[in-house]
Amino acid sequence: MIKKIIFSLSFCLIASITIHAQQLGLYFLDGVIQANHLNPAFAPKQKVVNSFPGLNAGFSTTLGAYNDFVTVNSEGVGVLNGDVVMQQLSDKNFIRGGFNLHTMHSVIGKKNWRIIVSNSIKFDTYVNIPRDLASLAIEGNAAAVGQTFNIGPDLNINAYSETGFGFMWKFGEVNVGGKIKLLSGLANVSTDKTAASVTTDEEYYQLEAMTDYRINAAGLVDIKNPTDLSTFEMDWKLDEITFSDMFDNLSVGLDLGASAKFIDKKLTVSASILDIGKIKWKNNPYNFYSQGAYRFEGIDARDLVEEDELSFEGTLDTLDGIFNFAETNSTYKTSLPTKAYFSTNYKIHKFFSAGGMLYYEKYRGQNFGGYALNASAHFSQVLNVGLTWSSVYKTSSLGAHFALKVGPVQLVALTDNIMAAMKPYDNQNFNAQFGLNLAFK
Amino acid sequence: MRNLKTIKALAFVLAICIFFASCKNFEDFNEIEEIELNGEYAIPLINSSASLQDILDETGQQNDLSGLVIEDDGSMKVTYQNEAITQHMSDFFDEIPSFPLVIPFNSNQIPFDIFENVEVKQFNLKAGTLSFDLESNYEENINVLITIPNLVKDGIAFNVTQTIEYNGNAPATASIPPIDLAGYAFNLPNGELEVYYQANNNSGDNLPINPIMGMAEGWDYEYMEGIWEKDTISLANDTLDIDIFENWVDGNISFADPSLSIMIENSFGFPTMAQIETLKVITGSGEEMILESSLFDTPLYLEYPALNEPNTMKQTVLTFNSTNSNIADVLNSKPTQVIYSITAVINPAENAIVNGFMTDQSTMSIALETELPIHGSASGFEIEEPLESDLSDLDNIEWAEFKIITDNGLPVDLGIQLYFTNDEGEKIDSLYNGYERLTESAAVNNTGDVVNATQKVTLVEVSAERMENIKQSNNLMVGVTFSTVDGGNTPVKILTSHQLDVKVGMKVGVKN
Numbered sequence: 001m002i003k004k005i006i007f008s009l010s011f012c013l014i015a016s017i018t019i020h021a022q023q024l025g026l027y028f029l030d031g032v033i034q035a036n037h038l039n040p041a042f043a044p045k046q047k048v049v050n051s052f053p054g055l056n057a058g059f060s061t062t063l064g065a066y067n068d069f070v071t072v073n074s075e076g077v078g079v080l081n082g083d084v085v086m087q088q089l090s091d092k093n094f095i096r097g098g099f100n101l102h103t104m105h106s107v108i109g110k111k112n113w114r115i116i117v118s119n120s121i122k123f124d125t126y127v128n129i130p131r132d133l134a135s136l137a138i139e140g141n142a143a144a145v146g147q148t149f150n151i152g153p154d155l156n157i158n159a160y161s162e163t164g165f166g167f168m169w170k171f172g173e174v175n176v177g178g179k180i181k182l183l184s185g186l187a188n189v190s191t192d193k194t195a196a197s198v199t200t201d202e203e204y205y206q207l208e209a210m211t212d213y214r215i216n217a218a219g220l221v222d223i224k225n226p227t228d229l230s231t232f233e234m235d236w237k238l239d240e241i242t243f244s245d246m247f248d249n250l251s252v253g254l255d256l257g258a259s260a261k262f263i264d265k266k267l268t269v270s271a272s273i274l275d276i277g278k279i280k281w282k283n284n285p286y287n288f289y290s291q292g293a294y295r296f297e298g299i300d301a302r303d304l305v306e307e308d309e310l311s312f313e314g315t316l317d318t319l320d321g322i323f324n325f326a327e328t329n330s331t332y333k334t335s336l337p338t339k340a341y342f343s344t345n346y347k348i349h350k351f352f353s354a355g356g357m358l359y360y361e362k363y364r365g366q367n368f369g370g371y372a373l374n375a376s377a378h379f380s381q382v383l384n385v386g387l388t389w390s391s392v393y394k395t396s397s398l399g400a401h402f403a404l405k406v407g408p409v410q411l412v413a414l415t416d417n418i419m420a421a422m423k424p425y426d427n428q429n430f431n432a433q434f435g436l437n438l439a440f441k
Numbered sequence: 442m443r444n445l446k447t448i449k450a451l452a453f454v455l456a457i458c459i460f461f462a463s464c465k466n467f468e469d470f471n472e473i474e475e476i477e478l479n480g481e482y483a484i485p486l487i488n489s490s491a492s493l494q495d496i497l498d499e500t501g502q503q504n505d506l507s508g509l510v511i512e513d514d515g516s517m518k519v520t521y522q523n524e525a526i527t528q529h530m531s532d533f534f535d536e537i538p539s540f541p542l543v544i545p546f547n548s549n550q551i552p553f554d555i556f557e558n559v560e561v562k563q564f565n566l567k568a569g570t571l572s573f574d575l576e577s578n579y580e581e582n583i584n585v586l587i588t589i590p591n592l593v594k595d596g597i598a599f600n601v602t603q604t605i606e607y608n609g610n611a612p613a614t615a616s617i618p619p620i621d622l623a624g625y626a627f628n629l630p631n632g633e634l635e636v637y638y639q640a641n642n643n644s645g646d647n648l649p650i651n652p653i654m655g656m657a658e659g660w661d662y663e664y665m666e667g668i669w670e671k672d673t674i675s676l677a678n679d680t681l682d683i684d685i686f687e688n689w690v691d692g693n694i695s696f697a698d699p700s701l702s703i704m705i706e707n708s709f710g711f712p713t714m715a716q717i718e719t720l721k722v723i724t725g726s727g728e729e730m731i732l733e734s735s736l737f738d739t740p741l742y743l744e745y746p747a748l749n750e751p752n753t754m755k756q757t758v759l760t761f762n763s764t765n766s767n768i769a770d771v772l773n774s775k776p777t778q779v780i781y782s783i784t785a786v787i788n789p790a791e792n793a794i795v796n797g798f799m800t801d802q803s804t805m806s807i808a809l810e811t812e813l814p815i816h817g818s819a820s821g822f823e824i825e826e827p828l829e830s831d832l833s834d835l836d837n838i839e840w841a842e843f844k845i846i847t848d849n850g851l852p853v854d855l856g857i858q859l860y861f862t863n864d865e866g867e868k869i870d871s872l873y874n875g876y877e878r879l880t881e882s883a884a885v886n887n888t889g890d891v892v893n894a895t896q897k898v899t900l901v902e903v904s905a906e907r908m909e910n911i912k913q914s915n916n917l918m919v920g921v922t923f924s925t926v927d928g929g930n931t932p933v934k935i936l937t938s939h940q941l942d943v944k945v946g947m948k949v950g951v952k953n
Contacts, residue, residue, distance in 0.1 A: 082479060140480035
């Protein structure tokens with residue numbers, strides 16, 4: 001069973017690794033339509049810009065690089081090394097990731113204003129694994145008899161459609177933008193109560209569980225065996241998505257931004273707040289709630305022996321049911337990961353600029369911060385290349401961006417971690433964005 | 442301008458290369474298929490609290506013919522009783538064959554000697570018939586009346602009439618078809634049957650005819666009274682199994698006051714004496730021990746019902762205890778079988794005056810019972826019992842440590858050992874060296890009664906080396922050893938109210 005639990009935890013890890021984090025380097029690409037996702041006040045200079053469907057994806061984890069604790073043995077089999085995992089863990093261990101599939105994004109306007117229309121399908125994962133949970137599963141509780149393990153993981157896996165309608169005004173050297181977003185929840189698995197602890201008694205190792213823990217699920221996902229961690233399974237049905245699903249679980253979100261130029265337009269100061277809002281999950285909701293105290297003191301010896309046969313299956317069955325989840329079908333809400341950016345950028349030379357930015361995110365009761373420093377080279381409006389040093393989730397990395405415009409065609413590529421592009425599983429964070437735009441005067 | 446175009450082209454190619462290189466790098470994913478684990482886990486295994494009464498209620502042992510018997514004061518005794526061997530009337534006396542009944546004269550006194558060893562005085566039939574063949578030499582019709590005055594039903598003596606019709610040929614014959622005799626009773630104070638016939642022609646003249654040939658067929662009786670001659674018959678040859686010592690390995694156990702009883706139930710209404718031909722035990726070590734008793738010095742006359750108590754069972758119990766026999770030595774020798782052979786002597790005094798009886802329901806049954814009161818002492822008493830178990834789940838377990846906490850309300854020290862055996866049942870290893878005493882006897886007073894329960898905490902370590910041996914085994918053999926308080930020197934009483942609380946926690950080291 002322990003092995004299954006670890007595999008379950010590993011699944012969360014693997015699932016997250018396919019997904020996203022923040023793109024701090026993109027903030028320094030003012031004038032490229034993709035930057036409009038991070039600040040609605042950022043608008044291309046062109047009056048009509050359309051972005052072809054594009055993708056940005058990434059992940060970030062405080063656990064360490066995947067290949068740090070997964071090695072290949074002599075038989076070519078991937079092996080998760082429990083000892084190494086434990087060396088990497090902090091008290092709280094975050095795995096963030098996701099991808100945004102930008103199906104359409106257009107910015108159209110005149111000299112002093114722009115209308116913004118966009119749609120993205122977003123898949124966003126947040127997992128917070130307490131060190132105690134991993135410690136209990138990997139190291140066990142024998143060395144911590146009498147101590148309490150706080151084991152409730154926090155989880156939010158979101159798939160939703162975001163359709164935005166925005167407007168940007170230009171007042172002299174000041175741009176102000178806002179975008180109202182129609183959010184349609186496609187699928188969600190999340191927790192909204194995460195208190196769960198296990199204490200091992202010193203007498204003869206009785207286990208006492210205290211829980212106030214709730215897993216919610218809604219939309220195109222089914223939860224299988226929620227009461228049994230060893231067989232717990234999330235059955236995503238995103239491949240069964242229909243047009244009507246795009247209008248389920250409707251909610252509204254908001255992005256706000258501003259930028260201003262000073263000192264002969266050499267200094268640009270920008271700020272934005274993104275993803276203000278919540279999604280109410282009303283379609284196909286499930287809630288699995290465990291609350292209370294449960295003490296497992298072993299089973300009756302008479303139940304161990306049946307017809308002259310000794311079996312401990314009863315013990316394991318009883319342990320499986322220790323959390324005693326109850327199922328309901330109530331609607332619930334999840335908050336979007338609200339983020340704030342503040343940046344300055346100074347044009348040092350006709351061809352060069354440098355800037356810095358601060359990043360803050362408050363999500364699921366946690367505060368995340370980061371910063372980035374950027375240096376870019378501009379060759380007319382044709383080519384923009386630059387390097388970004390960023391630090392998010394306590395991991396630092398060197399990124400690069402690249403924007404090339406040939407006639408109306410603009411190609412954009414960027415990453416916040418160059419090394420991860422080469423060896424993604426040797427790095428703790430990675431993101432990349434590719435875009436192809438058509439920009440007309 | 443040309444440089445700018447070159448830069449554009451190179452940049453475009455570079456971007457495409459980086460894009461595909463990144464995608465390729467994502468394919469180099471080492472999926473987790475195994476986990477290297479080196480954990481140590483602690484879980485509670487067992488939390489049992491049960492009195493002996495709880496256990497007995499669950500097992501239903503007290504309802505069996507053999508098992509634990511609980512007295513009103515809560516004291517217990519182990520009893521073993523075999524299925525009674527029952528002899529029916531038909532086992533002692535053969536069926537009555539068909540036989541002829543010749544009536545030569547008008548008046549006949551015929552001896553009723555259908556049973557060899559019984560002078561029958563009364564005989565109640567529940568089945569059977571009587572038929573007759575008649576023959577006359579007279580050249581006229583003859584009317585015949587046959588009467589048996591001491592064969593009566595509902596107060597009326599048996600009689601039957603038949604006409605021998607003359608049809609021009611002499612002798613003339615006639616037959617009386619089988620007459621059902623169910624419900625008729627013979628009253629034979631002299632042991633003789635009185636049979637008469639009267640033959641008359643139509644003029645009323647009384648004429649002798651040829652001897653009447655009767656035939657009795659299918660006679661079965663429900664009651665017979667008479668005087669039985671002295672006879673010896675075999676009652677029982679049987680073995681009583683005692684499995685309490687079947688798995689005994691070592692040690693001694695002593696029961697304070699064991700007993701062995703022979704219980705004979707009898708509904709035959711004549712004097713009978715039982716003779717014990719054999720009474721011995723086979724011990725756990727295969728030796729024979731003969732039961733010796735002063736009871737053998739006097740005849741064992743069985744109780745039997747009086748004439749006015751038909752179908753009444755009378756019980757005779759012969760109990761061997763410590764005062765009249767060496768039963769204590771015999772039963773404390775850890776017997777596994779009691780072998781016995783008993784015969785019965787009918788009318789041993791050869792009384793020729795007093796009537797006895799038997800019915801079709803008469804039986805004589807014999808059962809043996811031993812009683813081993815749970816009041817005594819034991820020293821290092823050791824038994825072993827195989828127990829099936831799937832040990833394949835132990836593959837990843839490197840070592841284990843058990844913490845065993847017992848609160849013992851029983852006045853015995855209990856030790857447990859687990860032996861690990863191979864396919865041939867041979868012991869490969871054991872859980873630990875020797876026997877670990879897991880419980881400490883409850884404190885008792887000078888009469889052997891429990892005063893206080895005793896707690897004991899035991900840590901049992903199973904090393905990695907031993908665990909390797911355990912993994913090679915397929916089954917378990919559970920060994921249990923127990924001694925009463927004070928090393929078996931003080932007799933104690935075990936009551937159903939005595940309670941044993943067991944808590945077991947386990948730490949295991951798991952590596953894979």
